[in-house]
Amino acid sequence: xxxxxxxxxKYWGIASAVFLIALWYIGNVMMPFxxxxxxxxxxxxxxxxxxxxxxxxVSATVVISLGAILMFLIVALTVIPMLVTQAISLVETAPExxxxxxxxxxxxxxxxxxxxxxxxxxxxxxxxxxxxxxxEILQALLxxxxxxxxxxxPLVIAPVVAFYLLLDWDRMVEQVDRLLPRDHxxxxxxxxxxxxxxxxxxxxxxxxxxxxxxxxxxxxLMFVGLNFGIVAGFIAGLLTFIPYVGALVGxxxxxxxxxxxxxxxxxxxxxxxxxxxxxxxxxxxVITPKLVGKSVGLHPxxxxxxxxxxxxxxGFVGMxxxxxxxxxxxxxxxxVISQYEDSLLYQGHERYALTHPEEAAEDSDEA
Numbered sequence: 001x002x003x004x005x006x007x008x009x010k011y012w013g014i015a016s017a018v019f020l021i022a023l024w025y026i027g028n029v030m031m032p033f034x035x036x037x038x039x040x041x042x043x044x045x046x047x048x049x050x051x052x053x054x055x056x057x058v059s060a061t062v063v064i065s066l067g068a069i070l071m072f073l074i075v076a077l078t079v080i081p082m083l084v085t086q087a088i089s090l091v092e093t094a095p096e097x098x099x100x101x102x103x104x105x106x107x108x109x110x111x112x113x114x115x116x117x118x119x120x121x122x123x124x125x126x127x128x129x130x131x132x133x134x135x136e137i138l139q140a141l142l143x144x145x146x147x148x149x150x151x152x153x154p155l156v157i158a159p160v161v162a163f164y165l166l167l168d169w170d171r172m173v174e175q176v177d178r179l180l181p182r183d184h185x186x187x188x189x190x191x192x193x194x195x196x197x198x199x200x201x202x203x204x205x206x207x208x209x210x211x212x213x214x215x216x217x218x219x220x221l222m223f224v225g226l227n228f229g230i231v232a233g234f235i236a237g238l239l240t241f242i243p244y245v246g247a248l249v250g251x252x253x254x255x256x257x258x259x260x261x262x263x264x265x266x267x268x269x270x271x272x273x274x275x276x277x278x279x280x281x282x283x284x285x286v287i288t289p290k291l292v293g294k295s296v297g298l299h300p301x302x303x304x305x306x307x308x309x310x311x312x313x314x315g316f317v318g319m320x321x322x323x324x325x326x327x328x329x330x331x332x333x334x335x336v337i338s339q340y341e342d343s344l345l346y347q348g349h350e351r352y353a354l355t356h357p358e359e360a361a362e363d364s365d366e367a
Contacts, residue, residue, distance in 0.1 A: 023314050023321070034320050036161025042204055043068075043162070044169050061167045068159070191335055198327045205291040210240045212287055213279055220275045221254060224268060227261055229254070236276070240283070242307060244300070247283075251276040302326060 023030065043064055050060035165172070180188050214237015221229030236250020254272050262268040306326035310318035344352045 023318070031320070032157035033161050035158040037165055038203075038320065039158065039162035040165035040169055041199075042207070043166055045200075045204075047166055047169070057167060057170070061163060064166065065159075065163055191331055194331045194335075195324075195328050198331055199324060202327060203323060205288075206241055208291050209283065209287050210237050210246075212291075213237050213240050213246070213283060216279055216282075217250060217254075217275065221272065224271045224275070226254060226258055226272055228257055232257065236279075242304060245304075247276055247280050302330065 046064055047057065047060040050063060051057060055063065177185070177189070214233055216233075217236045218230045218233025221233050226232070232250055232254040235253060236246045238246070239249050240246030251273070254276065255269070258269045258272040262272075303323070303326060306322040307319055310322035310325065312318075314321075340346050342355075347355065
């Protein structure tokens with residue numbers, strides 16, 4: 001006989017509280033391990049495919065690790081230096097960009113851009129702040145020992161954690177399954193399988209969407225000759241993980257840069273805007289339906305709320321766990337709703353007797 005529902009709720013509530021408290025206090029320590037776990041989860045299907053092709057689990061893990069190292073080196077030697085260079089240049093030229101904006105507003109709207117006026121002064125200060133603060137941030141990240149440690153440590157620990165987790169992934173899943181409460185194991189397996197399908201469809205698919213769209217935006221903006229196009233494309237692709245935010249932020253940044261660079265050349269400005277329009281059409285009608293699917297069960301509003309709430313409470317680590325937690329809660333809520341719709345409370349005695357004749361007969365016998 002299983003524990004009463006009240007006792008089960010107490011124990012699971014305590015476990016959830018301990019998890020949240022641990023996330024709150026040691027979130028920064030957990031970040032490399034969460035990243036490593038996410039990488040291992042992402043690559044586990046690849047390892048399974050390689051095992052089906054005849055490789056052992058160790059060989060499959062080594063092949064995947066070598067491939068990941070090769071890809072990282074290619075990106076580190078080609079894309080990252082160019083991205084850092086453009087980001088630094090964007091920060092350094094911020095005052096000049098705002099001066100160009102001031103000149104444009106002075107020519108078009110001379111009444112509101114009097115020298116020493118509030119708008120003119122505000123634009124000048126914004127440019128100076130962006131240059132000063134941006135330079136300070138970049139210099140701190142590159143020169144501060146603590147900043148270097150904070151960047152390097154996760155990059156070193158996360159791949160090691162991912163390697164060992166990927167190597168033992170199937171074994172760990174078997175151990176967790178063995179420890180499940182026997183009375184509830186079938187239901188837990190069912191819910192866990194649904195959560196896995198949702199995460200697989202969303203996280204793996206959406207990550208691929210971010211990579212594809214980020215590459216498309218960056219290459220297309222470079223092709224039309226937009227300065228800092230790689231930065232704009234990278235930001236747009238990275239933020240595509242949040243529905244609609246990537247296109248809005250990346251598009252606004254790219255079009256704003258295009259207005260400064262191509263003012264008067266409306267064809268080039270239109271090309272920049274058209275790139276993001278085409279990207280949105282491809283994302284909504286081709287890329288996302290193919291790679292993510294339409295039935296993952298994560299509504300954009302729910303996803304944005306989860307990212308905002310967990311990011312506010314737990315910082316960057318909270319944003320890492322927001323999507324898995326949101327997907328898990330969504331699956332559990334759908335399961336609870338299905339149980340409620342199949343219950344006597346929802347259906348009433350008459351309809352419940354038709355859908356559950358055996359249980360209704362038992363109830364009448366007991367009465």
